[in-house]
Amino acid sequence: MIDPWGSAKLEYQDLIENFGVRPFSEVLDEVPEPSWLMRRGIIFGHRDYERIISAMKKGEDFAVVTGMMPSGRMHIGHKMIVDQLRWYDRMGAEIFIPIADMEAYSARGVDFEDSRRIAIEEYIAGYIALGLDLEKDNIHVYLQSENLMVEDLAYVLAGKVNFNELRAIYGFTGSTSMAHMYAPIIQVSDILHPQLDELGGPRPVIVPVGPDQDPHIRLTRDIAARFRDRYGFILPSSTYHRFMGGLTGGKMSSSRPKSAIFLSDTPEEAEAKIRNAKTGGRETLKEQRELGGVPEECIIYETLLYHMSGSDSRLEEIYESCRNGTLMCGECKNNTAEFIRKFFEELSVKREKALPAARRILEG
Ligand code: SF4
Numbered sequence: 109m110i111d112p113w114g115s116a117k118l119e120y121q122d123l124i125e126n127f128g129v130r131p132f133s134e135v136l137d138e139v140p141e142p143s144w145l146m147r148r149g150i151i152f153g154h155r156d157y158e159r160i161i162s163a164m165k166k167g168e169d170f171a172v173v174t175g176m177m178p179s180g181r182m183h184i185g186h187k188m189i190v191d192q193l194r195w196y197d198r199m200g201a202e203i204f205i206p207i208a209d210m211e212a213y214s215a216r217g218v219d220f221e222d223s224r225r226i227a228i229e230e231y232i233a234g235y236i237a238l239g240l241d242l243e244k245d246n247i248h249v250y251l252q253s254e255n256l257m258v259e260d261l262a263y264v265l266a267g268k269v270n271f272n273e274l275r276a277i278y279g280f281t282g283s284t285s286m287a288h289m290y291a292p293i294i295q296v297s298d299i300l301h302p303q304l305d306e307l308g309g310p311r312p313v314i315v316p317v318g319p320d321q322d323p324h325i326r327l328t329r330d331i332a333a334r335f336r337d338r339y340g341f342i343l344p345s346s347t348y349h350r351f352m353g354g355l356t357g358g359k360m361s362s363s364r365p366k367s368a369i370f371l372s373d374t375p376e377e378a379e380a381k382i383r384n385a386k387t388g389g390r391e392t393l394k395e396q397r398e399l400g401g402v403p404e405e406c407i408i409y410e411t412l413l414y415h416m417s418g419s420d421s422r423l424e425e426i427y428e429s430c431r432n433g434t435l436m437c438g439e440c441k442n443n444t445a446e447f448i449r450k451f452f453e454e455l456s457v458k459r460e461k462a463l464p465a466a467r468r469i470l471e472g
Contacts, residue, residue: 143192150413157314159342159345175205176208178208184414185368187238187371193235197247202302207227228467237459238455243469277327295328296331304339313342315344316347317348355386375456388403388405
């Protein structure tokens with residue numbers, strides 16, 4: 109069976125088979141106006157998403173929480189989070205965006221002032237440039253180290269979490285610093301605090317994450333259950349998205365500059381990276397015509413799958429003509445490089461313009 113979204117759906121089966129995550133396809137038809145990330149199987153799994161669907165349909169209050177880690181540079185893979193937030197903004201959510209400066213300090217040794225600067229220049233400016241208006245009343249961006257409500261709740265939650273539990277989840281040892289051990293509890297508090305009475309009380313909360321974050325979601329849900337009597341917490345829901353592959357194969361990562369297109373790259377740099385990216389093409393044109401390409405193994409196709417928004421039919425056409433050998437990699441790469449260059453030309457202007465607003469958001 110030819111299925112343009114096949115590779116997206118097949119990955120990460122383990123989470124679905126062994127850890128109780130449900131396939132997103134089961135609820136997709138119920139979602140009002142599903143985003144292209146949902147339709148294309150990039151969001152492939154969920155826990156308790158029915159609650160979020162119900163809140164959206166009834167126009168009831170619900171919240172989204174997704175943090176940003178202020179270390180390293182923001183790359184195009186991170187754009188997917190912003191695309192999801194824009195969609196939730198349209199669907200009426202209240203949005204919380206914690207900046208994990210406490211975690212950056214404890215787990216990666218990033219100084220608090222550096223965290224603030226990186227958050228403003230890389231991430232907040234990037235989010236705004238990608239189209240999320242962070243100055244709207246329903247969107248709250250905060251530094252963990254400056255949010256007393258989150259810190260106070262974390263301390264209370266920590267009263268029912270012990271070292272053995274954290275060691276089993278995060279592999280902590282006797283030499284792990286106290287600050288590092290405390291970081292996950294702060295994150296749990298980030299996720300649960302929108303349900304405090306001061307912020308309107310219990311309500312459905314959705315946390316969009318990558319599959320590697322599921323242990324953290326399970327811990328959060330366990331802790332929420334332990335404190336249900338005290339705070340009335342509703343267990344947070346989650347969705348799981350796959351990650352865009354790196355340009356050179358493997359994962360896209362800020363620590364491997366050639367693997368990623370950074371939001372701060374110039375249009376020329378971004379274009380050059382696409383032109384050098386790995387494709388799923390055959391050795392020769394003759395073979396490509398006879399056998400077709402393999403879009404499932406192609407970073408060019410993946411770039412379009414993740415970033416070419418709007419109708420799916422153009423993408424389906426590219427998939428079909430790659431598979432049946434009528435589209436050659438040269439032409440396909442040229443078109444994609446052109447698309448990315450234009451995108452980055454606009455983005456670099458928007459990033460520059462976004463900086464004053466980014467500073468206002470953290471510095472008032
Ligand atoms: Fe990838 Fe396009 Fe080549 Fe197919 S034709 S393998 S989608 S670059």
